[in-house]
Amino acid sequence: TPTTTSDTVKSDAVEDSAFLKACRREPVPHTPVWFMRQAGRSLPEYRKVREGIGMLDSCMRPELVTEITLQPVRRHHVDAAIYFSDIVVPLKAIGIDLDIKPGVGPVVEQPVRTRADLARLRDLTPEDVSYVTEAIGMLTRELGSTPLIGFAGAPFTLASYLVEGGPSRTYENAKAMMYGDPGLWADLLDRLADITAAFLEVQIRAGAAAVQLFDSWAGALAPSDYRRSVLPASAKVFRKVAGHGVPRIHFGVGTGELLGLMGEAGADVVGVDWRVPMDEAARRVGPGKALQGNLDPTVLFAGREAVETKAREVLDTAAGLEGHIFNLGHGVMPSTDPDALTRLVEYVHTQTAR
Ligand code: CP3
Secondary structure: OEEEOOOOEEEHHHHOOHHHHHHOOOOOOOOOEOOOOOOOOOOHHHHHHHOOOOHHHHHOOHHHHHHHHHHHHHHHOOOOEEOOOOOOHHHHHOOOOEEEEOOOEEEEOOOOOOHHHHOOOOOOOHHHHHHHHHHHHHHHHHHOOOOEEEEEEOHHHHHHHHHHOOOOOOOHHHHHHHHHOHHHHHHHHHHHHHHHHHHHHHHHHHOOOEEEEEOOOHHHOOHHHHHHHOHHHHHHHHHHHHHHOOOEEEEOOOOHHHHHHHHHOOOOEEEOOOOOOHHHHHHHHOOOOEEEEEEOHHHHHOOHHHHHHHHHHHHHHOOOOOOEEEEEOOOOOOOOOHHHHHHHHHHHHHHHOO
16 A cells, blocks of 8 residues: 655555665664666676667666666666666756766766856756656656665765866866865855755655765765865755655765764765775764665675675674665676676575574
């Protein structure tokens, strides 16, 4: 029987799923598992349906998005689906000239470097991303009791692409703006917070059961800089979507020193990479939040026994947590054997069955 939530009708089965229970820190029948980048190049069926279609084009085709999002659910029996899209989709949708280059990542034609450039970042409306609403409607019907995770890039990670003009190892242009023109930087991140929150709200209204904010590159920042120059914008995103009552996950890479602050930004669940053990991460985040993580994605190249030993270690260090969602510490690498992922899901489920 459906229950009415703030804006959409969600089934009790989704609300009672192990994934949402773990997000809410309730007892679970087994530890839920999903993988960042579970849809994508590790799957032959993905490579087949994507043949000849550009990454951004594929994100705008609801039927293709639905098929790609469902592929890892069918194959691996993960406990949640993640909406197939990319963090730069909302920027493309408001007219920023950018592309995703294979093997490179997002490339922005005219980087955002000045106050005049800020004017190009207009508000996002639901009409700009009507294909997202359509795809999520199709998806939630197909998914049944499996929850769908919506996502967006966090203001800092989006700003890193916009200011650099593409992927960077050092973020020198972005950081130069942050240190050298803090007023412009704050306004840029605030604009991105509004766009990001609007994009997440579209996904929640369409039926996403949880949302994840990817601040993948926040680990490049010292805690004091994160607190002063980044946290306010991410906190604004979490505040703006709080009213919908769906769990909010906050993830970054190399963020061991930032875990407490990333929790403070307002998330319900904090994502942990493989560099910090789950019990230590729990101490850094503090009480009242679930944790997600944190198997090193390269372990999947090491053979079944090694995968199980390292997965066991994750489960053991997470055993005292109030809510644990098993995941990798970062995304599935494209050359990963998909069978290793299927076996890992089964291993976590059988090891944790209560
Ligand atoms: O299954 C899922 O997790 C959903 C799909 C997803 C994609 N991008 C699809 C994608 C998600 C969650 C993202 C988020 C994303 N995009 C992040 C944050 C997550 C992270 O990995 O830290 C970032 C930093 C990006 C930017 C981006 N987009 C990069 C670095 C790349 C890789 C470039 C490459 O070719 O190696 C992309 C492209 C992209 N996004 C691909 C996919 C499946 C690969 C392109 C393809 O399959 O043709």
